[in-house]
Amino acid sequence: MLINKFSLPVYLLSAGIITCILAVIYGAVQQNYRVNANDPQIQIAREIDTKIRQGKPVDNFFADTIDIAQSLSPVAVLYDNTGRPIRSSGYLDGNMLQLPAGVFDFVKSHGEHQVTWQPRSGVRMAMVVKSADVPPVGFVASGRSLQEVEIREHNLMTMVFLGWLICIALLLIHAVLQFYAAGQKVLNN
Numbered sequence: 001m002l003i004n005k006f007s008l009p010v011y012l013l014s015a016g017i018i019t020c021i022l023a024v025i026y027g028a029v030q031q032n033y034r035v036n037a038n039d040p041q042i043q044i045a046r047e048i049d050t051k052i053r054q055g056k057p058v059d060n061f062f063a064d065t066i067d068i069a070q071s072l073s074p075v076a077v078l079y080d081n082t083g084r085p086i087r088s089s090g091y092l093d094g095n096m097l098q099l100p101a102g103v104f105d106f107v108k109s110h111g112e113h114q115v116t117w118q119p120r121s122g123v124r125m126a127m128v129v130k131s132a133d134v135p136p137v138g139f140v141a142s143g144r145s146l147q148e149v150e151i152r153e154h155n156l157m158t159m160v161f162l163g164w165l166i167c168i169a170l171l172l173i174h175a176v177l178q179f180y181a182a183g184q185k186v187l188n189n
Helices: 007-036 040-055 100-111 147-189
Strands: 075-079 085-088 090-092 112-120 121-132 137-145
Touching: 007 090, 007 100, 007 147, 040 075, 040 090, 040 137, 085 147, 100 112, 100 121, 121 147
Parallel strands: none
Antiparallel strands: 075 085, 075 137, 112 121, 121 137
16 A cells, blocks of 8 residues: 555544634634624713713714715614614614614613624624613614625635635645655655
């Protein structure tokens, strides 16, 4: 036999280990990108909630009219106790942002929720919704586009895939060289 009978399982195991390590790296970095995408919205939602509870004005959060299909700017939305929008800086197709009822049900039970919301194709938002319960405001939400995060995720996937290809190619080159060396050894004997 030109190649050790244990070589194939070792190469397959090595390829599996390389794949697992790179998958974990991708998963960890991707999750870091996505979780960090919530940071400004958490701050905005909590700040609005605090100001509402203190009876302070929140007009500065609603000064702009932002088309969420076009802008990367964070938006703020106030909802009543039923989840109907009552004031918003963000609009989609001229309408205030209407989150699914299930989001509000979860927030009622847990106080706050971070959710990825896709109101239509090509528009994905990282939303943070907080229970306010200061009539007429029942909920405070803040969100921003995930467009830049998704570009970073795509670039990360490309880098990890290229790294995986290089590692597998090096493994294959090593296997071919080992096979060739074993063949030369047999011919020389």
